[in-house]
Amino acid sequence: MQIVVHYAEIGLKGRNRPRFEQRLRQHLQAALDACGGGGISNLYGRLLLETAAGTPFDALAERLRRVFGVAFFSRVSSSEPTLEGLEKLVDEFVGEREFESFGVRTRRVDKRHPWKSEELNRLLGARIQALTGARVDLNRPDLWVELHLLSRRALLLHERVPGPGGMPVGSAGRMISLISGGIDSPAASYLMLKRGAELSYLHFHSAPYTSSASQEKVRELVARLAAWQGPATLHTIPFGELQRELVSEAPAAPRIVLYRRFMLRIAERLAKRERALGLVTGESLGQVSSQTLGNLDTIGRAATLPLLRPLIGMDKAEIVDLAERIGTYEISIEPDEDCCSYLMPRSPATWSRPGDLEAIERELDVEGLVEASLARGTRERIDPPA
Numbered sequence: 001m002q003i004v005v006h007y008a009e010i011g012l013k014g015r016n017r018p019r020f021e022q023r024l025r026q027h028l029q030a031a032l033d034a035c036g037g038g039g040i041s042n043l044y045g046r047l048l049l050e051t052a053a054g055t056p057f058d059a060l061a062e063r064l065r066r067v068f069g070v071a072f073f074s075r076v077s078s079s080e081p082t083l084e085g086l087e088k089l090v091d092e093f094v095g096e097r098e099f100e101s102f103g104v105r106t107r108r109v110d111k112r113h114p115w116k117s118e119e120l121n122r123l124l125g126a127r128i129q130a131l132t133g134a135r136v137d138l139n140r141p142d143l144w145v146e147l148h149l150l151s152r153r154a155l156l157l158h159e160r161v162p163g164p165g166g167m168p169v170g171s172a173g174r175m176i177s178l179i180s181g182g183i184d185s186p187a188a189s190y191l192m193l194k195r196g197a198e199l200s201y202l203h204f205h206s207a208p209y210t211s212s213a214s215q216e217k218v219r220e221l222v223a224r225l226a227a228w229q230g231p232a233t234l235h236t237i238p239f240g241e242l243q244r245e246l247v248s249e250a251p252a253a254p255r256i257v258l259y260r261r262f263m264l265r266i267a268e269r270l271a272k273r274e275r276a277l278g279l280v281t282g283e284s285l286g287q288v289s290s291q292t293l294g295n296l297d298t299i300g301r302a303a304t305l306p307l308l309r310p311l312i313g314m315d316k317a318e319i320v321d322l323a324e325r326i327g328t329y330e331i332s333i334e335p336d337e338d339c340c341s342y343l344m345p346r347s348p349a350t351w352s353r354p355g356d357l358e359a360i361e362r363e364l365d366v367e368g369l370v371e372a373s374l375a376r377g378t379r380e381r382i383d384p385p386a
């Protein structure tokens with residue numbers, strides 16, 4: 001079976017394009033290997049996959065639909081780019097299908113071919129009409145007959161299966177995503193994967209002071225995300241000891257902001273170890289008290305790496321939509337106890353000044369607390385669901 005893969009944005013990358021294509025090919029090869037193997041070749045701005053004999057298309061399509069960088073893909077049959085070649089392709093294709101209406105669309109990818117696309121559409125359309133008696137409908141036909149004329153080959157596309165768009169995972173570098181068991185951070189992670197990040201995940205929990213439900217949830221969430229990126233690393237860090245320490249030393253109102261600043265420092269330390277280039281959170285402007293502009297500012301200043309907040313301008317309803325679409329919502333809404341519900345003040349401050357937090361932290365052994373938390377952490381590999 002031959003499958004042609006079209007990519008969108010990476011086509012625009014000029015001199016960097018080979019790097020993006022290389023990444024995309026790696027991910028496509030992994031999808032092929034998981035379905036019995038096959039090879040990939042370059043075909044004039046698109047890629048051609050040749051599967052091993054007997055590969056089930058549905059299983060492979062399921063994987064290709066999750067490869068970022070893919071605009072759409074299609075099974076194809078191919079021939080010499082001659083009129084006889086095209087006619088043979090078309091005869092075979094329509095002979096195996098039942099339809100009452102059809103449309104032909106031809107693209108001359110190589111403009112040196114002698115016929116105009118319009119001419120070919122008419123010629124082949126008339127042929128199909130004579131063969132089948134079906135009528136032409138260029139708006140919503142039962143069947144599209146789509147032909148691409150490359151320099152040395154003609155392709156007939158059997159269907160157009162949409163891919164997820166975006167950029168190949170890894171093309172933007174590695175980042176650490178802070179993931180709670182909530183709805184937002186998995187959605188944020190997805191958006192960054194879609195733009196080419198390769199993510200490692202970091203989860204804080206307050207067990208044994210709270211239940212350990214969040215840890216199981218996060219494993220499941222990361223597994224869902226791994227379906228889009230491949231096996232991923234999950235770091236888990238107990239946060240309760242640090243929280244108790246902060247609570248005994250610092251005032252209640254800015255507590256949540258203080259927790260977050262420590263989370264970012266710990267994340268940054270892991271990022272340096274893993275040579276990650278950025279941090280990702282699921283914060284959205286104004287959603288909760290810790291996400292006012294003032295608090296986001298105070299929190300963000302604890303990090304020196306780029307801090308990416310892909311949900312910043314999204315409404316909760318939009319985030320929920322996205323989470324449902326990628327299959328994380330149903331996991332996120334299972335009950336758990338977030339680590340920040342442990343030792344939460346009754347009325348968290350909606351505004352803070354970086355200077356105030358810095359003053360509080362001057363009284364603390366920040367480095368020592370960060371190191372101690374890291375030392376309590378564990379890491380594990382999470383695979384995509386089977």
Ligand code: ATP
Nearest residue numbers: 178179180182183184185202203204281282283339
């Ligand atoms: P989420 O739905 O992702 O939990 P949220 O709207 O509940 O987000 P917060 O709980 O204030 O918002 O958390 C803001 C962000 O801080 C989260 O999106 C996540 O990136 C990070 N974060 C919060 N709690 C944790 C945690 N326990 N472990 C790791 N990161 C966390």
Ligand code: MG
Nearest residue numbers: 180181182338
């Ligand atoms: Mg939360």
